[in-house]
Amino acid sequence: MSEITDTLETSIENPVAGIDQSNGNFKYDMTYDFDAGTGLSERTVDYISSVKKEAPWIKDFRQNALKTFFAKPLPTHWASKDLETINFDKIRYYLSQGQKPKRTWEEVPEDIKRTFERLGIPEQERKFLAGVEAQFDSEAAYSNIKEAVSKQGVIFMNSTEGLREHPEIFRKFFGKVIPTSDNKFSALNSAVFSGGSFIYVPPGVKVSHPLQAYFRINAENFGQFERTLIICDEGSELTYMEGCTAPKFSTATLHSAVVELVALKGAKIQYITVQNWSSNVFNLVTKRGLAHEESEIKWIDCNIGSRLTMKYPGVVLKGRKARGEVISIALANDGQHQDTGAKMVHAADETTSTVVSKSISVGQGRATYRGVVHIPKGLKGCKNNTECDALLINTNSRTDTYPAITVRGDRHAVQHEASVSKVSAEQIFYMQQRGLTEGQAMSLSVNGFINDLARQFPMEYSVELKRLIDLEMEGSVG
């Protein structure tokens, strides 16, 4: 009994579910060499561009994007009104420690290593960090490409280096999959982007080791605008992973990334995200892939953190027999709104797409699925299958589903199904009767709900995911 009282006392911020969200609530003092100050203007953009010593066309690209950003309204006619609370004048748009991207673990500064340690990344996983492009604030603080990968001719660098050293490869697709004017936040990213990964995989190369990147925010009011562009040439294969964890701050932080994938003929890209921003971050990300003939793009997207996430990974199926897939897991706890989904745009014959989304709402959390499936005129043999399942844990949890499906013509098959349920009382009773506490039983049941999707993650990620769910489910019952 006294234990329960203790839990309640330490969780004033979560009066309903009584979840202790102070896990991960820490930060270290950092000194930043370059700082664009707060607020956004043409000067900020010029400053970022000059610090990065960019080519004039990139500077023009940024300036045009800035105009688009100012011109575009917030999409609040369909999106959450919470967006209006973002104060764009109080955000830092560029911040760098002035470090050159590091090559080895030893060169990584001690305080950054401490942050990794505090985040609980075990020794075991630090080995994986060896193959990682880890982004610390806006610059890559640590970057170590496996030698074997570069020997295969794979280019793996940050956005600044990529545009500077290989414009002949990256310029062709940069900003083409997601045009600047796609939405307000893609325009913002195009104006102030820094960091992120630019990857090129040459024809026929199968990258056996997944490339990874860890993103972190560690400055108050600091917006992070990384830009990722992955090009897989004909017949190549790549798996890319990004995971985010961030310390908690008292004022809102904006994260607005743009990720563009291009799979040329027969290529396969798998892009895995585990998002666990602290619960004050606005995570407004635009992700889209362009799939050419017989290629395959698969997004595996897991959203656990942030205050508001709006992210709808998409695939434009441009070539015959291209395949797109989105696997989405979202967990919304008190004060969180996970507005996630998928976009499948069929633009060629015999293209297929699959969307599987599972969301869990805990306490007063809100999980939303928003999707688009579009099959225009004149195509044949397109198929889409969408499944959305939502699990509601507490009586005041909320879930929404807003798909939009357009089909033209009589030669396609499209189906969408969604269901909403709660954890089975019989299951919980059975497990409790076998000696598990209600919390443990709940945790096990929720893990079971997403198990078939979690299995698609690489092993270390699915272990991390399970741990995160256990953490989130602490105290959600009783």
Add this chain to the structure above:
Amino acid sequence: MAASLADKAVATPAVGSFTPEAFERHLSLSPSWWHERKRAAYARFESLPMPSRTDESWRFSNISGIKLEGFVPDAANAAGTKAAQVAFSLAAEPTLTFVNGRLASTNPLPAALVAKGVVVCTLSEAAQRNPELLREHFMAQPQKLGSAKFAALHEAFIVDGAFVHVPRGIEIEEPIVLIHSAAGAGTAVFPHTLVIAEEHSKVTVVDHFLSNDQFGQFACGANDLYAGHGAKITYTAAQCWSLESLSMQFNSTVVRRDARVQSLNLHLGAKQARHESLSQLQAPGGFSEMLALTVASGAREFDQRTLQIHQAPNTKSDLLYKNALLDKSRTIFSGLIVVDPDAQKTDAYQSNRNLMLSEDAESNSLPGLEIQANDVRCTHGSTSAPIDADQAFYLKSRGIPEEAANELLIFGFFEDVLSRLENEELHSAIRNLIRKRMGK
């Protein structure tokens, strides 16, 4: 208010043919008890903007097809204007027949029903006999599906409508048939049906909307269904306006404790039709079954918006909307299930099936859920697909010609909905109506 609208640079809200002058003329023709409400409605209509492209409740709709110009409100019944030939093969004579909004003919209710207190009359008559009931239920529910402007137009220009009142405990077996007919070029009609079923009563009402001429008309109709505790309403609306018409229909259904409402909307006519249907499950045990069948041909657009609101625990709703798309037609289905906080044990289902029969047809489906209670069973499904190749092959292999086989399969597709009707006569009458519409 006016200033803030101007600030947003909204063009002067379109009133089209429904100008203040036209409204004053209309008022001079309508009974004075109605004037106050009508003036308020007209003010709403005038101030609300036309739907815009960024309006979520009009997503995918052909907004440019909705023009209010060129229509004649209060079209006088020219001599010889008769109700259009009714295609419905029901034994029951229509109780009320409206032509261009005015009562044209009546058939008395059986004396036994009159003796029990059943009332089927015009709204004007009800205003004399039952003003409280009318005030309580006529257009009393919120317009939540995007057409507040057009619902206000309906209320401002309505000439007359049907009023059905079934007292407590009375069960009526024979369907009550109501005909709403329009004729003449550009005629604007505002049909209305109000059904009030008191506690534990039972009634079947059939609304038939039709015009047989080649002209384009504007039909802006509404119907209010109210099922008191334990009441049972079966409502069928067959929309057969002329193929050049613009049709808008707003349905509101209120379901009280242990009541059950089944509504079937049949969409066969009009060039562009929008139908909004709102079901409010207000007390435990309520059940709303929402059905619709659409035959979309030519370049027609059928735009259906639905909202199932579960406001109390232990309520149930089941929606099945089926569209058959031919030629260059377009359909839009946008449905939303809302489960209010504390509406535990809700059982809600929503299904939209689109049968694609042409290369140029387009279906848009937006099945939505907003759930704020956890102990619920809510599912929805949406499919868009052509005739199943295996089924077509099977029929072919049995020697059935392709055309006949397709017809069988299309009616098989509709049967799912039709078989939910308990009234056999109504079932076959609707099937015949569809058959005629498809020229079979």
